[in-house]
Amino acid sequence: MKNKNKQTKFPVARIKKIMQKDEEVGKVAQATPIVISKALELFLALIIEQASKVTTDRGSKKVEAYHLKHAVETTEMLDFLKEIVQAVPDPSAGGTIDLDAENEGGKKRRSRAKRANTGGGAAEGTTKKRRKKKGDVEMEQEQEQAGEGDAEVKSDPDPDQDGDAPMQDDDDDD
Amino acid sequence: MSDREGHSGAPSGDDDLSLPKATVAKMIAELLPNDIVCAKETRDLVIECCVEFIHLISSEANEICEQESKKTIAPEHIISALQRLGFESFMSDVEDVLKDHKQQQKDREKKVSKLEQSGMTEEELQAQQEALFAASRAKFQSTQQ
Numbered sequence: 001m002k003n004k005n006k007q008t009k010f011p012v013a014r015i016k017k018i019m020q021k022d023e024e025v026g027k028v029a030q031a032t033p034i035v036i037s038k039a040l041e042l043f044l045a046l047i048i049e050q051a052s053k054v055t056t057d058r059g060s061k062k063v064e065a066y067h068l069k070h071a072v073e074t075t076e077m078l079d080f081l082k083e084i085v086q087a088v089p090d091p092s093a094g095g096t097i098d099l100d101a102e103n104e105g106g107k108k109r110r111s112r113a114k115r116a117n118t119g120g121g122a123a124e125g126t127t128k129k130r131r132k133k134k135g136d137v138e139m140e141q142e143q144e145q146a147g148e149g150d151a152e153v154k155s156d157p158d159p160d161q162d163g164d165a166p167m168q169d170d171d172d173d174d
Numbered sequence: 175m176s177d178r179e180g181h182s183g184a185p186s187g188d189d190d191l192s193l194p195k196a197t198v199a200k201m202i203a204e205l206l207p208n209d210i211v212c213a214k215e216t217r218d219l220v221i222e223c224c225v226e227f228i229h230l231i232s233s234e235a236n237e238i239c240e241q242e243s244k245k246t247i248a249p250e251h252i253i254s255a256l257q258r259l260g261f262e263s264f265m266s267d268v269e270d271v272l273k274d275h276k277q278q279q280k281d282r283e284k285k286v287s288k289l290e291q292s293g294m295t296e297e298e299l300q301a302q303q304e305a306l307f308a309a310s311r312a313k314f315q316s317t318q319q
Contacts, residue, residue, distance in 0.1 A: 008197055008200045008201050008204070009197075010193060010197065011193070011194060011197070014191070014193060014194070015228060017191055018191050018192075018193075018225055018228045018229070018232075019228060019229075019232040019247075021191055021229075022229060022232055022233060022236070024233065024236050025232055025233075025236050025247065026236075026245060026246070026247070027245055027246040027247065028246065028247045029246050029247060029248045029249060031248075031249045031272060031275050031276075032235075032247050032248060032249050032251075032252055034249075034271065034272075034275055035249040035252045035253070035268055035271055035272055035275075036228060036231060036232075036252055038264075038267060038268050038271040039227075039231060039252065039256060039261070039264050039268050040224055040227060040228065041201075042261075042263075042264045042267060042268075043224065043227050043261075043264070044198075044201060044202070044205070044220070044224060045205055047220060047223060048202055048205045048206060048212075048220070049205070051216070051220075052206055052207070052210055055210060056210070061209060061210055061211065062210070062211050062212070062213050063206070063210060063211070063212045063213060063216050064213050064215075064216060065213065065215050065216050065219055067216070068216055068219055068220065068223075072223075076260065077260055077261065078223075080226065080227075080230055081223050081226060084219070084222055084223060084226060085219065088219070
């Protein structure tokens with residue numbers, strides 16, 4: 001039984017602020033964030049429902065990140081979230097959590113799990129050749145290497161990050 | 175935490191803009207069946223997804239708004255955006271919320287205009303009320319005797 005006594009609501013003012021972070025967005029009618037709040041409730045219900053289905057399918061009692069990832073990948077309405085969940089490793093790869101979510105909302109940096117920690121080369125199996133190492137050299141000074149064939153790399157919207165600089169860990173540049 | 179008075183979860187910089195963790199955690203708990211819990215990491219990821227949803231809808235609504243040569247994003251633009259983006263199933267509930275909101279606005283306006291329409295100030299109205307009370311009190315007392 002879902003939606004038992006839902007009293008909690010999303011903060012309308014915060015929604016408006018989030019909307020206006022987009023430079024394209026100008027004025028917003030007063031009722032608009034209220035309406036978005038409702039849509040957001042429905043969206044949350046959808047995503048939680050899908051994720052928890054995966055959880056129970058796998059016989060677990062805790063909704064893990066990779067349950068969410070799987071739900072996103074199998075639900076058409078959630079397609080736009082694919083990039084966000086991309087960094088979540090699948091359990092088969094050793095389960096090392098590459099907590100990009102901790103770093104700036106996971107969108108800015110894509111990093112691989114440190115080899116030392118994984119002990120199983122977990123990064124190899126899952127990553128699509130991410131370029132950077134978390135917390136290592138600041139990548140701003142690296143130059144973008146043209147002609148890099150890795151599509152994943154290019155799709156990262158952050159302008160600060162460039163490059164496929166030659167790094168010990170990365171073999172995509174050689 | 176205590177160094178900020180009235181800390182209501184408002185972020186200090188605009189770049190940290192997100193939804194309040196506690197609120198979302200509560201909502202998630204309300205949605206999940208009794209025997210399932212949500213991992214902390216998952217909850218944070220869900221919040222990211224929600225923020226992304228806001229951006230997605232807002233961006234689409236903004237486009238629709240521009241196509242109509244309007245400057246202000248109206249709720250109707252949001253509803254159209256939902257449809258365009260494949261969230262038709264949301265439309266009906268969202269339209270209901272909009273209807274309720276409009277009705278509430280109407281009621282608020284009615285209240286104000288009633289006061290204005292009487293053509294009397296608040297003091298005059300109050301005096302009139304007391305006069306009516308006095309009259310009915312007198313009536314009541316006379317029937318007691």
